[in-house]
Amino acid sequence: MTSATLHDIEAQQGAIADYNFAYLDEQTKRMIRRAILKGIAIPGYQVPFASREMPMPYGWGTGGVQVTASIIGPDDTLKVIDQGADDTTNAVSIRAFFARMAKVRTTTHTAEATVIQTRHRIPEEPLHEGQVIVFQVPIPEPLRFLEPRETETRKMHAVEDYGLMHVKLYEDIAQKGHIATNYAYPVKVKGRYIMDPSPTPKFDNPKMHRSEALQLYGAGREMRIYAIPPYTDVVSLDFEDYPFEIQHFEEPCALCGGTDVFLDEVILDDQGGRMFVCSDSDYCEDRRAHGHRGSLSPDILDGASADGDKEGTEA
Amino acid sequence: MPDTISSIVKTTPVLMTDVAKNFVMHLRGSVTIPVVSGVNFALRAGECAVLGGPSGVGKSSILKMIYGNYSADCGQIMVAYRDTMIDIAKAEPRTVLAIRRETVGYVSQFLRAMPRVPALDVAAEALVGQGEGLAEARLKAGEMLARLNLPETLWQLPPATFSGGEQQRVNIARGFLTDHPVLLLDEPTASLDAANRAVVIDLIREKKKKGVAMLGIFHDEDVREQIADAIIDVAHFAERAKRKGQSQGAMVGRPLELT
Amino acid sequence: MNKAHTSDHLPKSSLVPPRPMDLSEKPLLQVRSVSKYYGRRVGCEDISFDLWPGEVLAIVGESGSGKTTLLDCISTRMTPTSGMVNYRMRDGTMREVFRLGEAEKRFLMRTDWGFVHQNPADGLRMTVSAGANVGERLMAIGKRHYGDIRETAADWLEQVEIARDRIDDQPRAFSGGMRQRLQIARNLVTGPRLVFMDEPTGGLDVSVQARLLDLLRGLVAELGLAAIVVTHDLAVARLLSHRMVVMKEGRVIETGLTDRVLDDPQAPYTQLLISSILQV
Numbered sequence: 035m036t037s038a039t040l041h042d043i044e045a046q047q048g049a050i051a052d053y054n055f056a057y058l059d060e061q062t063k064r065m066i067r068r069a070i071l072k073g074i075a076i077p078g079y080q081v082p083f084a085s086r087e088m089p090m091p092y093g094w095g096t097g098g099v100q101v102t103a104s105i106i107g108p109d110d111t112l113k114v115i116d117q118g119a120d121d122t123t124n125a126v127s128i129r130a131f132f133a134r135m136a137k138v139r140t141t142t143h144t145a146e147a148t149v150i151q152t153r154h155r156i157p158e159e160p161l162h163e164g165q166v167i168v169f170q171v172p173i174p175e176p177l178r179f180l181e182p183r184e185t186e187t188r189k190m191h192a193v194e195d196y197g198l199m200h201v202k203l204y205e206d207i208a209q210k211g212h213i214a215t216n217y218a219y220p221v222k223v224k225g226r227y228i229m230d231p232s233p234t235p236k237f238d239n240p241k242m243h244r245s246e247a248l249q250l251y252g253a254g255r256e257m258r259i260y261a262i263p264p265y266t267d268v269v270s271l272d273f274e275d276y277p278f279e280i281q282h283f284e285e286p287c288a289l290c291g292g293t294d295v296f297l298d299e300v301i302l303d304d305q306g307g308r309m310f311v312c313s314d315s316d317y318c319e320d321r322r323a324h325g326h327r328g329s330l331s332p333d334i335l336d337g338a339s340a341d342g343d344k345e346g347t348e349a
Numbered sequence: 350m351p352d353t354i355s356s357i358v359k360t361t362p363v364l365m366t367d368v369a370k371n372f373v374m375h376l377r378g379s380v381t382i383p384v385v386s387g388v389n390f391a392l393r394a395g396e397c398a399v400l401g402g403p404s405g406v407g408k409s410s411i412l413k414m415i416y417g418n419y420s421a422d423c424g425q426i427m428v429a430y431r432d433t434m435i436d437i438a439k440a441e442p443r444t445v446l447a448i449r450r451e452t453v454g455y456v457s458q459f460l461r462a463m464p465r466v467p468a469l470d471v472a473a474e475a476l477v478g479q480g481e482g483l484a485e486a487r488l489k490a491g492e493m494l495a496r497l498n499l500p501e502t503l504w505q506l507p508p509a510t511f512s513g514g515e516q517q518r519v520n521i522a523r524g525f526l527t528d529h530p531v532l533l534l535d536e537p538t539a540s541l542d543a544a545n546r547a548v549v550i551d552l553i554r555e556k557k558k559k560g561v562a563m564l565g566i567f568h569d570e571d572v573r574e575q576i577a578d579a580i581i582d583v584a585h586f587a588e589r590a591k592r593k594g595q596s597q598g599a600m601v602g603r604p605l606e607l608t
Numbered sequence: 609m610n611k612a613h614t615s616d617h618l619p620k621s622s623l624v625p626p627r628p629m630d631l632s633e634k635p636l637l638q639v640r641s642v643s644k645y646y647g648r649r650v651g652c653e654d655i656s657f658d659l660w661p662g663e664v665l666a667i668v669g670e671s672g673s674g675k676t677t678l679l680d681c682i683s684t685r686m687t688p689t690s691g692m693v694n695y696r697m698r699d700g701t702m703r704e705v706f707r708l709g710e711a712e713k714r715f716l717m718r719t720d721w722g723f724v725h726q727n728p729a730d731g732l733r734m735t736v737s738a739g740a741n742v743g744e745r746l747m748a749i750g751k752r753h754y755g756d757i758r759e760t761a762a763d764w765l766e767q768v769e770i771a772r773d774r775i776d777d778q779p780r781a782f783s784g785g786m787r788q789r790l791q792i793a794r795n796l797v798t799g800p801r802l803v804f805m806d807e808p809t810g811g812l813d814v815s816v817q818a819r820l821l822d823l824l825r826g827l828v829a830e831l832g833l834a835a836i837v838v839t840h841d842l843a844v845a846r847l848l849s850h851r852m853v854v855m856k857e858g859r860v861i862e863t864g865l866t867d868r869v870l871d872d873p874q875a876p877y878t879q880l881l882i883s884s885i886l887q888v
Binding site (some may be wrong): 189192193194195196197198200201204205207208209272273274275276 | 709710711714718733736737739740743744745746747748749752753754755757758775776
């Protein structure tokens, strides 16, 4: 083995080593599926599970990968996104992992996917019935930073002792004049459990409410799985006089002219030049393929008018 | 029967029967110091009875037993409360408090006041305790302090730093403002000048007219003569206590509980 | 003539009409044979008493006498080895507190009960603002209007003599006396009927202590609170309480009306305790 690489072994055996379908053994998958089923049965409740070592470091989505591995079948089509993009390192490597370990079809198109594993975003295109979205979760406990004792937070969930959660929001308003939590904005699921939606922008919170898709959450390091079944009420916490609001962007996407989407800021040069583009790369590409243009599209720079302009051309 | 009780309540609001009091000094080898024994007397509405006898004979102890401040070792201390008589010697703490609030007022020899509370409020406190509004109670307290010649500049100061006479006047105002049917007076004139003593005598006379039963300790002969309707000789009770104590001498070393 | 001396410019006074007293009232709390053993060591043993609405009971004794153990047992912060504690709920029913579910117990503790710790840091969230500290109990019982919560919190700060404009400061920036007053406001905001206090004036300067006692006395009378106050300071017991329990080595040595126990102590230990007070 000293000088043999995996490639050599594969070459010798004519195949990769005898890994089970989707990497995890069937007993582990059953254990995880049980946790998932329990999570679905108790929406928003954090189910402990025996998280396995995965061939990637914690923080790279080991929880999400284990959930995906436990639910994916040969007929599924997988999409993996990281911060909304299909082409970032994390997304690319997880997609490659399943392409190799489960031999499943992969896609970047939201509508084509049956399973979507995500880090930090929910696609802009509404999910539909039959789809499953798997979230990678770093810290599943929404009360963690208010009450560090897990023994206490579990009790607080059990008895719905959630006053503390609003203390956080109160402090935001008292200090900043508005609720300043922009990511991992806490939600109440089906009127019962308070849940951390993973570090998605609060912009995506409304998409969770009564979503047609099944939402699964996996936290590998913390060994927790939780779920929101389709068509479940998901309410973002707020005050009557400071209602929940999502982020608003002043300008449309510089590439596709899309509005009402979540935008990333891209630095263009050292002189402070920057642009705002869709965080959801598939959505942006799809719009451009349909002829939408933003202010910094190459052809606009050549003189055509963008979507955001008054005489915008509609494809 | 109810008629009898309600008439007793009105005419004789305090009735002491066979009351005895000893102090057991546990820090001095549990020595028993007899105070009084066989105390029998009644207080009548509209009269002021004065406890007589030399210092240390147990006059204050009798007042304090009626107020529920000292326990009694045996006997009954019946005190009027609403339309019944209650034995304060055996009453629950909360009953004692209710009696103090409604029936038995007390002008103590020394003022024990809350830190930080101004003299005016100290004087008004018992009145507020009887349900008087704060503003009205303060107004009345002010009038009373003025009548007792306490300089207005002192009203807003806590009485802890006052002279003995000033403190006593705050105390008198506090005790005489309320309309308790029973008023216990523990040397209210002790540190007062002649003018203020006269005010106190007037106050006692007014209380009599209102039908209040009073029991007091007055060392000042002059005051005593002016207000006393009856003198109760406490030395007599103390003598009995000592004789009883001597008969207990045969039981030296036995715990008090056995007697 | 003495208009200027009446309510207008006076500091908040402890002078408030007391709660009407009704001797036929039923007890609010019944403690029955409560014992707590730490292994073979006695924490407290066979303690029984009743507490009525609006009544303040002081538990006094030296360090290690079991008074704090008793307080913790009654307030369900600790489970006694044996014994029973019954509490009259707002609907009038008597419930055994150790048989309440965790959710019921927590609800009781954040609405109808309060607990004032000796060290304010134990009863406050030191890293959130004064306003949030007071508002937390309101939010816990479902209040969801920021403006209302803030207004109520500000009113309470004023009641405990903390300036309204300190509402966004953290208790870390407060003096010991202010912290203690903030803790009291935090406990009283939901209008509890029973408050437990563990050495509420311990560790405070004498002048600060006097102010706090005056404030507590006024609030207790004004709100008709029942309270159980643990203290080793007999002067605190005299000023605050109606009734007193003297403890030693886990047992009740003497009990009775506060001024009766202090002025005419019966038990040898009580006499020793009272004779040991330093006179000023």
